[in-house]
Amino acid sequence: MLHSGLSEGERFDAWRQLKTGERRVAVGARSVVFAPVKNLGVIVVDEEHDATYKQNEAPRYQARDVATVRAIKEGAICILGSATPSLESWHNREKGKFHYIGLPDRVGGGSLPPVHTVDLRKELQNNKSSIKSGDDASMVLSPVLKEAMGVRIARREQTLLLLNRRGYSSFVQCRSCGGVENCTKCSISLTYHRNRGQMVCHHCGQSKKALARCSSCSSSDLSFKGMGTEQVERIVNETFPGVRVARMDLDTTSGKWSHQEILGRVERGEVDILLGTQMISKGLDFPRVTLVGVINADVGMHLPDFRSSERTFQLLSQVAGRAGRGSLGGEVFIQTFLPEHYVLQAALKHDYMGFARKEMSQRQNPAYPPFVRLVNVVINSPDNECAADNIEMATRFLDLAKKRMNIGGEVGVVGPAPCPIEKIHDRWRWHFLVRSASVSALNQLIGPLTKEFKTKGRDVRLIVDRDPSSLL
Ligand SMILES: [Zn+2]
Ligand SMILES: [Zn+2]
Ligand SMILES: [Zn+2]
Numbered sequence: 001m002l003h004s005g006l007s008e009g010e011r012f013d014a015w016r017q018l019k020t021g022e023r024r025v026a027v028g029a030r031s032v033v034f035a036p037v038k039n040l041g042v043i044v045v046d047e048e049h050d051a052t053y054k055q056n057e058a059p060r061y062q063a064r065d066v067a068t069v070r071a072i073k074e075g076a077i078c079i080l081g082s083a084t085p086s087l088e089s090w091h092n093r094e095k096g097k098f099h100y101i102g103l104p105d106r107v108g109g110g111s112l113p114p115v116h117t118v119d120l121r122k123e124l125q126n127n128k129s130s131i132k133s134g135d136d137a138s139m140v141l142s143p144v145l146k147e148a149m150g151v152r153i154a155r156r157e158q159t160l161l162l163l164n165r166r167g168y169s170s171f172v173q174c175r176s177c178g179g180v181e182n183c184t185k186c187s188i189s190l191t192y193h194r195n196r197g198q199m200v201c202h203h204c205g206q207s208k209k210a211l212a213r214c215s216s217c218s219s220s221d222l223s224f225k226g227m228g229t230e231q232v233e234r235i236v237n238e239t240f241p242g243v244r245v246a247r248m249d250l251d252t253t254s255g256k257w258s259h260q261e262i263l264g265r266v267e268r269g270e271v272d273i274l275l276g277t278q279m280i281s282k283g284l285d286f287p288r289v290t291l292v293g294v295i296n297a298d299v300g301m302h303l304p305d306f307r308s309s310e311r312t313f314q315l316l317s318q319v320a321g322r323a324g325r326g327s328l329g330g331e332v333f334i335q336t337f338l339p340e341h342y343v344l345q346a347a348l349k350h351d352y353m354g355f356a357r358k359e360m361s362q363r364q365n366p367a368y369p370p371f372v373r374l375v376n377v378v379i380n381s382p383d384n385e386c387a388a389d390n391i392e393m394a395t396r397f398l399d400l401a402k403k404r405m406n407i408g409g410e411v412g413v414v415g416p417a418p419c420p421i422e423k424i425h426d427r428w429r430w431h432f433l434v435r436s437a438s439v440s441a442l443n444q445l446i447g448p449l450t451k452e453f454k455t456k457g458r459d460v461r462l463i464v465d466r467d468p469s470s471l472l
Pocket of ligand 1: 166167191193200202251
């Protein structure tokens with residue numbers, strides 16, 4: 001077992017034992033793909049679609065790609081496993097690069113649970129009066145979901161509730177002046193954490209005491225927008241007094257064993273409702289979980305990132321798969337403002353192939369992976385103008401290189417523009433995207449950019465991110 005908790009000595013011993021063949025199997029997260037296993041026979045990449053296989057700090061690499069390349073080099077077999085494969089892998093299968101092996105039956109038998117959508121637009125219509133008065137509990141737990149939860153509580157079965165946003169509310173807006181409290185170091189709003197009484201930046205971690213009044217106009221008429229798990233927890237507790245609720249998100253699992261501790265309580269039946277972020281969607285197998293509710297499926301849908309639909313589909317499919325794993329059966333309710341969207345339609349039917357077909361056609365024009373390879377070139381600096389100047393210079397550098405190499409037709413450049421999150425941790429960020437269907441053309445161009453391009457000004461950083469997992 002290779003993991004980040006090993007000391008250097010322990011890691012050395014493990015590597016030596018693998019190298020000599022004394023140990024023959026290495027298990028671990030991303031970096032285990034480099035383990036010096038002797039006579040390598042098989043590499044298994046489980047949940048191959050998971051974004052954590054991409055390391056987003058230098059050295060940047062995609063462990064799934066390393067695995068396939070290494071397997072070819074060492075004459076081993078590489079098995080990529082997933083119920084919702086990445087479109088990159090699906091595309092490789094369509095091109096005949098990968099063999100496809102289907103597992104039509106669910107592990108342990110049983111059928112996939114029925115999935116229902118709850119149209120939040122209708123709930124909004126039905127609840128206009130109560131929402132105006134500031135009580136929007138029915139938008140959090142719609143009547144059908146609430147009823148289904150009540151049935152589970154009466155039967156002593158368990159419910160999972162997913163909301164992929166932690167904290168109490170992701171931004172606090174003043175009703176008088178419209179002002180929103182932003183992080184002073186990043187260009188994003190601060191998340192209100194009610195239990196801690198703090199406003200926290202989810203990008204740089206900076207926090208400050210939450211105020212009862214607007215910091216620009218001192219009005220106390222604040223509205224808490226962008227509901228998070230803490231708020232759902234409060235509403236669930238108020239709706240079902242006395243019911244045992246556990247919350248699992250980054251904020252409740254910072255301790256070393258807290259993750260295991262929460263799951264242990266669920267397993268022993270000491271929890272009626274487990275509520276959390278995407279953490280609760282992965283791998284849990286509890287036979288008494290017969291209901292899964294998604295509080296708001298649209299949370300990740302509108303991010304300015306070409307993978308937002310894919311991520312949402314994966315998340316919904318995974319969490320839906322947590323229901324009805326035992327003989328008791330199960331069902332799933334997904335609350336959404338977009339019930340007609342193809343992501344929701346496919347999730348309803350557990351239809352990965354239908355989703356993949358539709359999403360592939362979306363990625364063709366304009367071209368996005370898997371049809372092209374992308375390189376995200378980011379320049380950041382404490383000085384916004386300086387970052388903007390440098391990204392212009394880098395764009396010109398690339399243009400000239402393209403002309404010189406005569407590969408202008410094969411490689412496209414989009415931008416430059418400010419990154420969707422313009423500032424993180426007091427550094428302004430600008431970027432452009434380089435895209436091409438030809439890996440060699442991309443390499444020809446990106447090589448000189450990383451080796452020869454010189455930034456101008458002080459404290460300017462150039463980041464060249466190949467196959468970026470996120471464009472934010
Ligand atoms: Zn937080
Ligand atoms: Zn105000
Ligand atoms: Zn920040």
